[in-house]
Amino acid sequence: MKIIKPLHSLSIVLIAMLVSSCVPELSVRNTQQSIPNQFNTDSDTTNISNIQWGQYFDDAYLVALIDTALQNNQELNIFMREMEMLRNEVQIRKGEYLPFVDVGAGAGLEKPGKYTRAGAVEESLEIREGQDFPEPLGDFMVGAYASWEVDVWKKLRTAKKSALTRYLASIEGRNFLITNLVSEIARAYYELLALDRQLAIVQQNIGIQSNALQVVKVQKQSAKVTELAVKRFEAQLAGTRSLQFDISQKIVEVENEINFLVGRFPQPIQRALDSFEKAIPDSIQAGLPSQLLENRPDIRQAELQLAASKLDVQVAKANFYPRLEINAGLGYQAFNPKYLLETPESLMYGVAGDIVSPLVNRNAIKAFYKNANERQKQAAIEYEQTILNAYVEVANQIANIQNLRQSYRFKFEQVQRLNESIDISNNLFRSARADYMEVLLTQEDALETEFELVETKVAQLQAWVSIYRALGGGWK
Template sequence: MKRIATVVLAGVLMMSGCSLAPTYKRPDSVTAEDWSSVQEGASQADQGLARDIPWRSFFQSPALQQVVETALANNRDLKTAALNVQKTQALYRIERSKLLPEITAAGSGEYQKDFGGNTVETYKAGLAMPSYEIDLFGRVDNLSQVALNTYLSTEEARKSVTISLIAQSANAYLQLTSDMETLTLSKESLETRRQTYELVDKSYQNGVATRQDLSQARIALESARVNTVLYTRLVQLDKNALVVILGTRNLEGIPMAANLEKSAVMDGIPVGLSSEVLLSRPDILQAEFSLKAAGANIGAARAAFYPRIALTGSLGYSSTDLGDLFSSSDAGAWGLGPSISIPIFNGGRNKALLKAAKIDQEIAVVNYEKTLQVAFKEVADALAARETLGRQLEAQGMLVQASQEAYDLSLMRYTEGVDSFLSVLDAQRSLFASQTTQIDLQRQELANRVSLYKVLGGGLEG
C-alpha cells in the first residue's frame, strides 16, 4: 500500500501543472496609432494621461465635486456593480478551492442486537478525503482561470460604471445649470417684452402706434411666456433626472449654480500621443479579461478528452468500546485509493463543447476589437469637438454682442418714429435666440471636457 501511495504522489508531482489552454496573445490593434487625423498640433505636453488626474482636481467647482461625491456614495447602478464584483470573487474562490483536497471529519456510533440477545457496539472517528481530482491536464486550473478572469472582468466593469457615473452626474448638473440660466434669461425677456407691450399699448392709445404693432407686441409677449413655461418644465425634469443619478430623495444640500462657469471643469486635458493609452480603459480591459477567460475555457474543454484521476483517502479509529477508541494502537487505520475515469463514448459532446469554446474565443476577439474601435471613435469625436467648440463659442459671443447692438438700435429708431415695430421684434427674437444658443454652447463645451476626460479613462482616482 505504501508503494502504491508513493507511486501515485510521484505521478502527481511530475504531471501536475500541465495546461492545454492556448497561449494568450493580445489581438493586433484595429485603430490608428495616434490622433493626428483628429488633433492638430500635438505636442510633448500631450504625453500626460487623463487617467492620472483625480476627479477632484478635474472638477474645480465645489458644487460639481459635491454632486460627483454624492453620486458615488448613493447611486444604485454603482452599488449593483460592486455587488457583482463580490459575487464573482466568491465564485472564483469556489473554483480555486478545487485545486486543494477537501478534508472532512466524522464520528459515528452504532448499536446492534441479534435475535439471540447478543449485542455489538461500534464506534468510529476519523478524517476523510472524499475525492480529490489530480489535475494532470489542467482542467481544474483552467476552470479556476476562467473564474479569475471573469472576476477581473467584472471588476473592470465596476470601474467603467464608476467613470460613466462621474461623467453622467456632472453632465446632468451642467444641463440643469444651463436650463436654469436659460430660464432666468426667459424671465428677463418676458419682463422686457411686457414693458415693450405696455409702451406700444400707450402709443396705440395716443394714436401713434398701429393695431398691427400692438398685435405683434402681444405675440412677442406670449412667445416669451411660452418659453418661460417651457424652461420651467425642463428645469424640473433636469432635477428629477439628477435625483435618480445621485440616488437621493431630493436635491437638498446640493448647491445650485446661477450660471455656467468656465473654471468649473479643467481645461487642456492631456490625451497622450499614442492611441495605446486606450488599452488601460476599463471597458477594454474588461473585454481583454473576457478574452483570456475564453482561452482558459478552451483548455478545460480540451482536458475533457483525457482521463481524470482522483484520490480518496481516510484516516481514523474504530473500536467496540468508546473508551478505547483512541487508546488502542490496533484501533487506528488509514487508506488511500486512486480511481480513474476515461471518456469512451459520449455522443460527440466533448467535441461539441470544444468547438463551442473556440467559437466563444472568436466572439471574444471580435468584441475586443469592436470595443477598441468604439473607444477610439469616442476619443476622436471628443477631440474633433474640442477643436471647433472653442472657436464656435467665441463667434457666438460676437453674435450676441452684435444682436444686442441691433436690438438697442431698432428700439431707439422705433421710439423716435424712424422705423417700424417689426424691426424691433426681429431684433428681439434674434437676440434671445443668440443668447440661448450661447448658453447651450457653453454647456456643450464643458460637457465635451467631461466627455474627453471620461473616454480617456479618467475618474478612478479621487
C-alpha cells in the first residue's frame, strides 16, 4: 500500500506558513440604507400584507385560479427544481468536511527482469534461502482507505453554512415568485372584467347609435337633413360595431394569459362580473416601512444573499492558510490468496499527515479572494437597492390609490353629464334645434368617456392588488 509521506523538513512547513500569513487585507461593505419611519401617512402598525390571499380576494373564481396556479404554474415548478439543487449543494458541502472512506480490493502479477533491481533482489533471496522465488509474483489486497482534510480554519464548515444560507434565500425567492404570481393573476382577472364591461358599453352604444340612425333617415325623408348626415351616422355605427371585435380579441388574449399562468391550455375563464364594482377602501392600512423588512420576501432574500456572500469571503480568505490532510489505510495484502487473511502476518495499515500551503500560485488565490470581496459589496448594494425599491413601490401605490379615487369621482360625473347630453342632443335634433354633428360628437364623447371610466376603475382595482404585493402580501 502506498502511504503519503509527511513533509520531512520543519523549515519548509514554517516557510509555507509564513508565506500564507501574508493575506491581503480587504474590507467588507456594510449596508448603509436607513428606511423612513412612515409612508407619509399615519403610523398605524396594522398591515394588509398579513391577510392571506384567499381572504384578501373575496371572488371565488379568482381564488380558484390562484389556487390552481400555485399547483401548476411552470415557472414556479422550475424554480422548485432549482431549490432542490441548492438543497443538494448543502449536502455536498457537508460531506466535504467529513472523512472520505473507500473500500477496495485488487489483484495483480509481477515478473521483474533479471537484471533489474527487483530481479537482483529476488535472485539473492533464492540463493540465500535455497528455494525458488515465485514467478510471476502475485499481489492480492483488500482493505479500506480514508482521507480527511481537517477543517482547521473552518473553511469547509463556512462553505457549508454559505450553501445553507443560499438555500434559505431560495425559499424566500420562491415566496417572492408566489407573491408576483398571485398579483399577476389578479391584475389580469380584473383586466378581463374591464374588457367585459367595455364590450357591454359598446353593445349598448350600438343600440343608441342605431336608433339615432333611424331618426336621421326619417329626417332625410322629410328633407330636414341631407344624405351626408345619413352617411356620417352609418359610418359611426360601423366603427362602433368594429370596436366590439377588437375588444373580443383582447378578451381572448387576456384569458389565454391567465390560462398560461395557471398552467393549462386555452379555455374560457369563469368570472364574476359584479366583482368589477368592488369598492376600494378609502384608506389602505400600509403599516410601518420597517415591516417591509419582514414581510417582503425579496428583501429577506437579498439579506440572506448578503450573509452568504460574507461567508464566501471567509472561505476565499481561508485558501491562503495551510491545509492539514490525513490519510489512513487498513487491510490485508499477500502474494498468495491463501495467505490473504492471515492475521497479523498479512495485515497492513498506515497513517500519514500532510501540511500543504500555497506558495507559487498565489495570484489565482488573491484574484478569487478579491472577487469574493467584490461580490459581497455588490450584494450589500443590491440589498440596499431592494429596500429602496420596496419603499418606492409602496409610496407610489398609496399615492396612486388616492389620486385614482379622485379621478374616478370626476370621471363618473363626466359620464353622467354626457349621457344626459345624448338625450338632450337627440331631442334638439328631432326638433331641428341642433345640428346632426352635435349628436355625433356627443355620442362619440360619451363612448370615449365611458371607456375612460372603465379604465380608471380597473386601474383602481389593479392598484389595490399592487399595494398588497408591494407590502409583501400574497405568499403566506
